[in-house]
Amino acid sequence: MSEMVKVAVDAMGGDNAPSEIIKGALEAANENSCVKICLVGAEDIIKKELEKYNYKQEQVEIINATEVIETAEPPVMAIRKKKDSSIVKALQLVKSGECDAYVSAGSTGATLVGGQVIVGRLKGVERPPLAPLIPTEKGTALLIDCGANVDARPSHLVQFAKIGSVYMESIMKVKNPRVAIVNIGAEEDKGNALVKETFPLLKNCPDINFIGSIEARDIPAGYADVVVCEAFVGNVILKLYEGVGGTLIKKVKAGMMTSLRSKIGALLVKPALKETLKEFDLEQYGGAPLLGLKGLVVKTHGSSKAIEIKNSVLQCVTFKEQKINDKIKEKITLEDE
């Protein structure tokens, strides 16, 4: 039997907490017997929710937490003051080694700050990037960084490239993943100051497969496996992916409802379309890991439903099995020598 993977799940975070969070966590436990879930939050509420489901007692534990950090709260202050919040307590379980990983759909800011302050960075990692998988025509790409480090420096971006390569190779099984830097043109002399400084550094990295610049247009087409950028740009990319996708699907649906003819067509097309569009749904891919910490911290959408929580928890299993943190440490240290 494989080793157990213990995941601290913030039962109180996200728009659909606690019901969808608990549901998703239990689904993950039922699917994989190596998973142990620590549900962190108000004990009485969690207990009541748990009554609805069938699950193995030994796979689920409750850790009581009396406070909740709200999305709008300034994260640094919230982490410092709300010592008995579900986020702080769940992160402490990872810090102490009691849990391997953390999953939350709650405050992004608090997770990012708490991840660094409570769990702590791996030796050598300058700034841990938030790195979600995004859908492409050919499968998925890792967008790194997308929210952790605004106004990053070139050396940070180089680490993102290395960390992203480890992730895509070990978790997503992409051989020799293609690394590209987000730019506004394909030529080497294009870009802003940050990209121009970073480009030659990436070019001279012996241990990544750097293919040069990628224009935003080519990201959905799947031209790269690891898409490197600083957090502001990454955040814009992630959110615009959602925004354009959502608007376009709405337009497609509205378009189908404009005539009787098209309405009949829509009925026929619907099942096939649903299947294809699922591939392009960000929620299918679980949450975004905050990489480079002494433990795995995963942030899922605020609007996460059970499916995303389940996928995020299961992601943690692969993460541990593949010893991603050892590999990241190795790759980062290599650079320092």
Add this chain to the structure above:
Amino acid sequence: MSEMVKVAVDAMGGDNAPSEIIKGALEAANENSCVKICLVGAEDIIKKELEKYNYKQEQVEIINATEVIETAEPPVMAIRKKKDSSIVKALQLVKSGECDAYVSAGSTGATLVGGQVIVGRLKGVERPPLAPLIPTEKGTALLIDCGANVDARPSHLVQFAKIGSVYMESIMKVKNPRVAIVNIGAEEDKGNALVKETFPLLKNCPDINFIGSIEARDIPAGYADVVVCEAFVGNVILKLYEGVGGTLIKKVKAGMMTSLRSKIGALLVKPALKETLKEFDLEQYGGAPLLGLKGLVVKTHGSSKAIEIKNSVLQCVTFKEQKINDKIKEKITLEDE
């Protein structure tokens, strides 16, 4: 009769030059008798193309240019060396006042550099922004800046907000246009250094309708009419719009072809869908104006077809009629006092 609007059209620029460029320019002339086209490029080639069409001789003129600036050429050098290129000669027609406007599907870099160096900035304008219209659920929004000024300063962004307001109010007839700055969160303290510095400046602008930050997700939903950002981010937004849109439409089409049932449905849905998706096609909106110059300079997609050239030329008519440059000068000068 209205005043004539003379537009210098770069007949040699873009993937589909000269045929689609000339076709589109003539369509604009045929549609609006106030338009006069100066086709700039290799005279013999242009003459041959013109033979294919019906048009009024007095609405079309040829200006011979023996050189072409290629997309890959470093723009500053190209503008300096290729004095007899279609881009340089067309821009000079605007500079001399012989033409009111310039339209090119050729090198973006050369148009941006040439626009500033040859045509010149309006008094008070620090950096002329490139500002395309992008489709939203509710109509269109102006994305300003999207390619002219990487590493911009806060004062530039404030000017973009003012210039964009003039444009949306006068050309697109949006009353009291909502101005927002692209950010990675809705709260005032979110963002990178540039956005944090710019935010209070915009808040204190008395002559724009500043509504705060906009997350990339909300741009396609149409939450703002003037979307302010520095050029790197703007370029990413514009190109990702195209990229996600293209990929998703491909997925929808492929999804419809997966079964016999869905294929039949697709036939029924197609006409209605085509109409709706047209609204979301960037090419419907003509090119992107480079605003704040002593004349109108419009850059269209490299892949422009006749429809985009036509729309770009017709855009120039409204631009002149509405005396946009006088309005921009007025708004910018107001700030200096």
